[in-house]
Amino acid sequence: MEERLSQMANNMERSRILSIAAEVRAMIADGQQVAPYTVGDFSPAHFEVPPRFIELMHEALDDGQTNYPPAAGLPELRSALADWMKHRFGLDVGVNGIIVGSGARPVLYAAFRLFLETGDGLAHGVPAWNNHYYVHLNDAVDIPLVGTVESRFLPTAAQLKERISETRVLILNSPLNPTGTCFTSEELGAICDVILEENAKRNGKPVMLIYDQVYSTMTAPEIEHVHPVQVRPKMFEYTVTLDAVSKSLTGTGLRLGWMALPPSLAAPVIALIGHMGAWPARPIQKAAAGIYSDFELLENYFDELDEKIAVRMEILKTKLSKMHPMIEIIQPQGGIYLTVRFNLFEKIGATSNEEIRQWLLNEAGIAVVPFQAFGLEDESGWFRISIGAVGLDDIHASMKRLEAALNC
Numbered sequence: 001m002e003e004r005l006s007q008m009a010n011n012m013e014r015s016r017i018l019s020i021a022a023e024v025r026a027m028i029a030d031g032q033q034v035a036p037y038t039v040g041d042f043s044p045a046h047f048e049v050p051p052r053f054i055e056l057m058h059e060a061l062d063d064g065q066t067n068y069p070p071a072a073g074l075p076e077l078r079s080a081l082a083d084w085m086k087h088r089f090g091l092d093v094g095v096n097g098i099i100v101g102s103g104a105r106p107v108l109y110a111a112f113r114l115f116l117e118t119g120d121g122l123a124h125g126v127p128a129w130n131n132h133y134y135v136h137l138n139d140a141v142d143i144p145l146v147g148t149v150e151s152r153f154l155p156t157a158a159q160l161k162e163r164i165s166e167t168r169v170l171i172l173n174s175p176l177n178p179t180g181t182c183f184t185s186e187e188l189g190a191i192c193d194v195i196l197e198e199n200a201k202r203n204g205k206p207v208m209l210i211y212d213q214v215y216s217t218m219t220a221p222e223i224e225h226v227h228p229v230q231v232r233p234k235m236f237e238y239t240v241t242l243d244a245v246s247k248s249l250t251g252t253g254l255r256l257g258w259m260a261l262p263p264s265l266a267a268p269v270i271a272l273i274g275h276m277g278a279w280p281a282r283p284i285q286k287a288a289a290g291i292y293s294d295f296e297l298l299e300n301y302f303d304e305l306d307e308k309i310a311v312r313m314e315i316l317k318t319k320l321s322k323m324h325p326m327i328e329i330i331q332p333q334g335g336i337y338l339t340v341r342f343n344l345f346e347k348i349g350a351t352s353n354e355e356i357r358q359w360l361l362n363e364a365g366i367a368v369v370p371f372q373a374f375g376l377e378d379e380s381g382w383f384r385i386s387i388g389a390v391g392l393d394d395i396h397a398s399m400k401r402l403e404a405a406l407n408c
């Protein structure tokens with residue numbers, strides 16, 4: 001316990017994914033052969049943002065766009081995003097319902113702060129990205145809804161129903177980080193029904209849904225991304241949607257995300273983003289306004305990106321599913337993640353996922369993230385593979401190394 005720090009700061013956990021990624025970076029810098037399947041990032045050598053996006057940023061800089069942007073975002077960007085969300089997801093919050101931040105994270109943090117008081121219940125799926133840190137940051141009561149292989153690791157309506165009376169906020173993410181699986185409209189509709197039934201009879205504050213869809217434009221050909229308001233229009237009043245260019249345009253370092261919510265709830269979010277100063281830089285906002293006004297450019301870009309992802313997934317799926325009977329995969333449906341079970345406990349004499357992770361890293365140069373980093377404590381051999389930072393050569397070479405290591 002460091003006396004000078006607050007309790008919140010003392011108990012702050014470091015991201016497990018980033019610690020693993022730092023270890024992997026050091027090994028690569030040391031000249032070792034490692035395929036970095038760890039971070040949910042994109043290597044610009046393999047995944048380019050739309051070239052027009054870069055041109056528009058240059059133009060904005062040449063035009064002297066260097067002063068403060070308005071706290072909610074540039075009006076032309078908010079308007080372009082509002083139109084695009086209506087066009088793509090049938091979600092019509094209007095220009096006043098869009099608030100821009102420097103990536104999905106500030107608007108995600110703002111969404112929690114908008115609804116949660118100390119001791120309120122925050123329900124979330126497990127495994128999932130970073131929710132456990134947000135439970136801590138908001139001093140919330142943790143309500144984990146633990147996924148299973150049968151549910152493709154997604155939380156279900158039946159699980160929510162059991163905990164709904166304690167829930168103030170539910171956060172959902174689809175396509176899901178870390179599993180790359182997506183809700184069907186039936187599954188999402190059933191979850192929305194649990195919320196709507198509870199809100200119809202609850203006397204106190206309603207259950208609010210934070211819907212994180214930062215991977216919504218990246219789906220396998222047979223999969224349709226669904227939004228709560230598409231499946232249950234009454235959810236409009238209770239839903240805050242999060243999105244960003246970080247994943248959809250592979251611009252993780254450009255830092256532009258946004259929240260779409262009922263406009264009547266927008267004022268405190270704008271104030272909070274302003275207090276944090278968490279605005280994206282003005283040239284990036286200008287450029288994004290141009291890109292999100294061009295639906296054709298966007299759709300072409302998303303199609304090309306889906307193909308690049310599909311090629312990588314196909315190689316991994318084919319190789320891994322044939323390599324060893326104790327390796328199994330879950331069919332990827334969206335995002336940039338593949339869920340793999342390296343059930344190698346007996347084969348290598350391991351007793352924990354961490355030992356398997358280290359074996360994969362040291363014997364096969366394969367860097368993956370165990371599901372413990374996403375809140376799933378079981379030592380059951382499940383891992384996340386992320387394909388954003390690897391080229392096809394890296395994948396082929398890493399699969400050969402793994403095959404050789406398994407045959408030793």
Ligand SMILES: Cc1ncc(COP(=O)(O)O)c(C=O)c1O
Pocket residue numbers: 040102103104105106108129173177212214244245246247252256257
């Ligand atoms: C599900 C999910 N939401 C939000 C984010 C954060 O996005 P950003 O980098 O725009 O803050 C991530 C990043 O990995 C994510 O996976």
